[in-house]
Amino acid sequence: MVLPATTPTPGASPESAKERRAVNDVVIRLAGNSQDGIQTIGGFLARLAGRSDQEVMTYMTIPSTISGGPSIFQVRMGNGDILSSGDQADVLVAFYQHSYESHINSLRPGGVLIYDSDHVAPNPEDRRFRAIGIPITGATVEAVGGSSKDKGKNLFVLGLLARIFSLDVAKIGGLISERFGGKSEDIVRNAMLAFDAGYATPADNLHDCLYQFEAPAVSGGRPQITTDGNLALTYGLIAAGVRHGAGYPITPWTTVMETLRSELGKYGGIFVQAEDELAAAGYALGFAYSGHLAVTGSSGPGLSLKMEALGWAVMAEMPLIVINVQRGGPSTGLPTNVEQSDLMQAIYGSHGDAPRVVLAPKDVEDCFYVALEAGRIARKYSTPVLILTDQALATRIEAFDEPDLAKLMVDPKPDLSPRGADFEPYPLDKITRHAPPGASIATGKYPSVSGLEHDELGHPTGNPALHMKMTAKRREKIKALGASLPVPEVFGDPEGDVLIVGWGSTWGPIREAVGQLRAVGTRVGQIHLRNLHPLPPSLEEIFARFKKVLVVEMNDEGLYGFGQLATLLRARYSLPSIGSLTKTDGLTFRISEIVNGVLQRLGRAGTDGGYAKPSRI
Amino acid sequence: MVLPATTPTPGASPESAKERRAVNDVVIRLAGNSQDGIQTIGGFLARLAGRSDQEVMTYMTIPSTISGGPSIFQVRMGNGDILSSGDQADVLVAFYQHSYESHINSLRPGGVLIYDSDHVAPNPEDRRFRAIGIPITGATVEAVGGSSKDKGKNLFVLGLLARIFSLDVAKIGGLISERFGGKSEDIVRNAMLAFDAGYATPADNLHDCLYQFEAPAVSGGRPQITTDGNLALTYGLIAAGVRHGAGYPITPWTTVMETLRSELGKYGGIFVQAEDELAAAGYALGFAYSGHLAVTGSSGPGLSLKMEALGWAVMAEMPLIVINVQRGGPSTGLPTNVEQSDLMQAIYGSHGDAPRVVLAPKDVEDCFYVALEAGRIARKYSTPVLILTDQALATRIEAFDEPDLAKLMVDPKPDLSPRGADFEPYPLDKITRHAPPGASIATGKYPSVSGLEHDELGHPTGNPALHMKMTAKRREKIKALGASLPVPEVFGDPEGDVLIVGWGSTWGPIREAVGQLRAVGTRVGQIHLRNLHPLPPSLEEIFARFKKVLVVEMNDEGLYGFGQLATLLRARYSLPSIGSLTKTDGLTFRISEIVNGVLQRLGRAGTDGGYAKPSRI
Amino acid sequence: MSSSSAALATAGTAPRVPLTKKALTADHPTWCPGCGDFAVLASYYRVLEKLQYPHENIVTLAGIGCSSRFPYFVNTHGVHYIHGRSLPFAAGVSLGRDDVHVFVFGGDGDGFSIGGNHLVHTGRKNVNLTYVIMDNFVYGLTKKQTSPTSPIGFKSKTDPTGSIDQPINPMQTLVNSGATFVARSHAGQVNHMTEMMERAARHEGFSVVEILSECVEFYEGAFDAAVPRKGGQFRTIELRKNDGTPEDALRHDPSDEVAAFRLASEPWPGVFGVFYESNRPTKNKLEAGLIAKAREKTKSASDLEVLQATFRRMR
Amino acid sequence: MSSSSAALATAGTAPRVPLTKKALTADHPTWCPGCGDFAVLASYYRVLEKLQYPHENIVTLAGIGCSSRFPYFVNTHGVHYIHGRSLPFAAGVSLGRDDVHVFVFGGDGDGFSIGGNHLVHTGRKNVNLTYVIMDNFVYGLTKKQTSPTSPIGFKSKTDPTGSIDQPINPMQTLVNSGATFVARSHAGQVNHMTEMMERAARHEGFSVVEILSECVEFYEGAFDAAVPRKGGQFRTIELRKNDGTPEDALRHDPSDEVAAFRLASEPWPGVFGVFYESNRPTKNKLEAGLIAKAREKTKSASDLEVLQATFRRMR
């Protein structure tokens, strides 16, 4: 698309760089209604950051009513490690009075409040912020013309932000045309009209609040991609060789299955929308049995429905990848909030002794790589592998180095080669390797795959000794995997006061918290577990180097005062030094919550957010 | 029924008491095919023991083929505490060559082998036993007449055993007529003909193997009843006030539901056979919501299907009793064997933080009382309560004092009284008490019962603070229950070398093992946990009094070397002294396995069954 | 669900004030403006106003979905259970308490996909309750996936190039389920819908009404073919009057299962009204019969006496 | 299941020896002597002998039940899955591997009770496989509980005074499910049963045969009414020949769903044969079509190229 003539030439911003203050990274919170398209422009900002070799992380809320409603989208972008979407905003854009009122206290003192003066009357007494009123609604209507009403406000704001932060207008134009390219010319034109109007806001009206990002560190060579956790995971599955799967919709898992359904065809694969989660697990296991690397998944309630099928997969030793995009529980719970409360179920949810593998990705990039790892383990150990991601990761946008697909991509096809006379599906001394249908067996004796306890050929047995041996076989292969895992790296102090142990999406906030804690003189280390079952080796030695081990997780403290991972670690190591920092408010950890939690446990006073926060704007 | 004239007069046994050797308790193993009705005569023996104020315990195996096949029934009867069905038999009755071959090594040296000389040719070299050959088949055919073939062999053997042990023939006659009373006269007559023929076996043929039970200790005053664990549990549920329930058949749970289905009508109640286990949980929760104390249940696979519904029950805070008659797992596993491998699932099987109550009965009598306790807790704490029994308890017959029903029986009817203006289903500061439909609410505002996170009135909320508070509300009530529980009693040494901790049906074998271990000079105590979640108070202090804590359970040692209860205890108390003794052969613990396991962990050599076994025959 | 189940006398002695829409209204619905479900809710209010059951004896239940939010929007005893399993729960309430009136609401996904089997089995058991399926041919709450009633070619997020699986035929499925009252209506036809819901409520047994209820957000215009002011046709079923006239033979006999099945095979948008009605005994009645027989045998002994007698037999 | 799916060439080059009953026989069945299931197994051997599929391309699957022990008694690739869920598993195998022949066996409880919903949805999707329901009107493996096909009055352990819930009508249920081949037979009629199973196997799409297979242990004589030598009647369906004769109009048109539904409503023991048959496209074909369209768009780029292009769009 050719950009409309009104658009300023790329790079030539109306103010020169020296009139602008340099910033390293910035947290911008857009607060409006979900109908206003704030996710769209938030997404543009994130994508832009990615294309500019910046780091970026986003955070959004989903309105609780079906027809939409109040919603926020927060973007943190800039240089250096961006590990969380930020506790407090540097810039707040308030579309409505309710947006202003609900979010003004998340703006840090000294931050910039931009409000739509057509809708918002800020408290004139409140001098904590620099307030900039712009008639966003009126100006948009004026710029775009009456028929579209105030549609386009979001692009007006994007233009405004581009002006304030001297963003790359050409790149944004590219993003807009990519996004609306399929639609009518009108739509693209209107979008650009609104954008340009925002961009044209006179500097005077901005009270001198103009900034320029510092140049990013030299890029890693590979281009950055910008995406959310569910998409990263989905493409990770495809890279891992998944061509078949089945699921049933549920928030926030749904976008994984939607993407697989629309993408797998290109790879010759099939994704089935089943009648329920039990059927979905059945389809996936049928695909797996037939020789493919297959996936099924869901969120909490759907996982509860898959417990019987997963038990069968353990007994039958069937490779399978199972995704749980965790949300607030129990039961229907808080479907659009985040929680890490399905860990115990992932490990122990099926009846009987049914050992299986559980992994969790730490950020959006890791969603991609953890899928590859799950595929590797499922195939190598002929076992179901559960991936526990969560609602926060699912919808969060981050930028990361494009993976080297040529090196990483796996394409396991069904192995139909004839099997020799020594073939047994369940040898006692080797890991199970199934012969899919289509593979002939030299003996002419075909194997059974069974959920009953069975002998080496898969035939049912009630023999006590065999049940003991087969139980051991299923256990020992998982132990062998555990022994082969890398020892987790300790970040921060290698020994000292506190070791913070986390898993899943809390990685970023914990890492930032560790930085802040060390800055105030605490000796703190961090390990983050990706392998939750089996656990990696040598944790005991690492734990021994710290006075306290504090497990930080988003779930309940339980009857005995310990979160779910803490419970597992205590059971394995029986170290009284292992304690818990948990919460169940359905929100991601704020850095200050972790910092204060640690300081409190060290007998020091918590800070009130007033600690070592690097100044930005 | 009038006993046929050929029957000797009660009490007048052909030999006088002084020609007989006195015995205290005896283990009789009947080995044949399930079609031979050995369960029937085993049941008669057990019932007879109960009616004679003796103790009794039985053990049986279920053939693995549908059409029946090899099967055993073992009865241990006599005086003193009979806590297990016995490691080794004193008398083996072998109907077939395969019975002889499979079971001869379970007969203790010096024991009595009775074999059907029409089918069995024992090894003449084997001098370890006293062998008595009787043409059981031929003699039965002769006694009963040709048309019924060898049907009645079992009653012939019963007569034989009555002769050998000088059993009360009148009482047996009563049992036979009760059992076959509803059938044709012919059947009763044939049964008695076979019985009498067995009883008439000449003393000479018995090689002097004649015994007399010592007189039982004075009876406890209440009559004894004889029944199996599933029936005791079922009648316990009825005593607890259960009038409504739903289920789906599965072995070994089925007899609970069958009995409820045929009994509840007499109490004005309803039991529904649902289309599957998910529906069964739904029906039961509908009954519970409508104001009744309700039950659902299953065995392993069915429980895996109820995990979503149980999570709802936790969230909605609905009282419900849930039975799991555990069997060998995982998956379809070993349906007719025993295992205690569903404990973790009972506690952690649903997604989200979903705390609920888990209880386990220790013997058949306790199956009755644990149901009463489950009803009490479910109603008082408005919570689902799981009862973990198992296949061994389900089919085992024991005799125990008849419960004092007039004192114990509870009859909770729906409470339809109008609720005041302060009524809230989910008050933050009180335990939930639902108002069932039919109850009017003074405010005119009717409550919602919800699986979404909710406010005090049951309306959905995404409010972070409320989710935290409601999570705490659900947790704290279970903690309050925990704090109110009695401290478990220590049996045996109050402090010392080893504390054996068990749960469920292992109680008897553990207690006998403790006796034997103390007899060889080990300082051993025992606690047996009935409350598995929440755990009772003060365990820590008890554990501290022993050098080692050994948790004995029938499940796998897991990835880290600990059984399921051991894992829970280590997680709570983080005591390195807590270790595990587990097994997964699908069979109940033999006393020697426990004794040897303990001795081994104490660095002493295990015994080979040669330790302090009280001589019996 | 039957109006014949006798209302248990409840405590209050003051004369009852009539049940009004106002008393029945609860939270403001969170549905999108224009959603068909609003009209269904309005009809439910009207039916309850007509029936004048004691307020505290009405139960409104649902599974999960946009439509299943119903219980929060009605001020009666309410239950929001899990996805697809509302029927067994509701059946438990109905069998547990013959004095209450059980209404279940839900969507096409809840009822025909994950919940499809419960429909058949609650149907064949003929449990006394009323079930309203708000069929919008799409998954609303999860934002536009194919549902088991989505027509072939429907473009959803799980079928971006158009759905390919043959949908179920709701009326055929319901007729086959064993339900003893089966009707079909449209949320745009308020009077017809109210009439169907009222007839369902007055029916003793398992009564189901499928209501086409448009999802304006994710499947706008789905039912235009049945909306006269959009050029469609709303054809209703004429029921047999048994008046002996020759025309009458052409009218639909709702007790004829095969005829109902045939009627359900008419091409889209088909016909509206009562497809099937019969008065097979309800499970509620049959279970009550078993209880009566059992109590006759025990000579209506008290619970304690019955259990004591049982224990005596175990001596 | 179709015989048209092309068998993938497998490794061996030696000419194939014909597939015999001997090669197909595995463990000795654990069924009770006299159980109807033996005859079904014998028919399956015969059908496989006729079809002569490559041995390694046959898959025999089942859920749980006496009948579901089938896979252990046939020497083919076999799966013993969980109770009631064999169809989704089998559908996964069929969709995953168009070169294999998928046969599913199961009981009335497995298929119509816990598995009832999967039947309907596999049916409407018309997944290419053959499903044989061995209906004995009872739960065999768990020893005599009421099944969804047990007639009213049947005395089981869960209905000691006789069952009260109306059973489903298997043929009506199957016709309504969307299955594209629906037939009924009797284990005592070996030739008829073999013919039905063979036709089902040769049908492309979801084919189901209900076989009345007596449980001699827990429901002896259940099907005597259909056994001529016990005074019963084995009435078979005459199929339309389209020969223009007037008699032909009276014969059954298996493509007519409503006629099939009506036929299924005939009183016990009803009729035997093919109730319904149509050639709606299978999901296997439809999914293959989606793949072909998608590959056309990507110009059959390699998997790596496709994924790389996707990542480029995320830059």
Ligand SMILES: Cc1ncc(C[n+]2csc(CCOP(=O)(O)OP(=O)(O)O)c2C)c(N)n1
């Ligand atoms: C076990 C389970 N699976 C999936 C979901 C997610 N879910 C909620 S509603 C719904 C379907 C909604 O469609 P429908 O029943 O047609 O209702 P509508 O929203 O269209 O009214 C789904 C899949 C869930 N809550 N629980």
Ligand SMILES: Cc1ncc(C[n+]2csc(CCOP(=O)(O)OP(=O)(O)O)c2C)c(N)n1
């Ligand atoms: C989830 C689950 N529920 C229940 C069972 C127990 N069970 C095994 S087979 C069966 C039903 C058997 O009846 P049917 O399917 O008719 O087969 P049949 O034995 O009569 O051939 C049941 C209830 C189980 N294995 N798994």
Ligand code: SF4
């Ligand atoms: S999404 Fe559709 S069904 Fe849901 S409230 Fe909106 S319009 Fe109604």
Ligand code: SF4
């Ligand atoms: S129980 Fe019935 S169905 Fe099962 S094997 Fe025996 S006769 Fe056959």
Ligand SMILES: [Mg+2]
């Ligand atoms: Mg819908």
Ligand SMILES: [Mg+2]
């Ligand atoms: Mg059956």
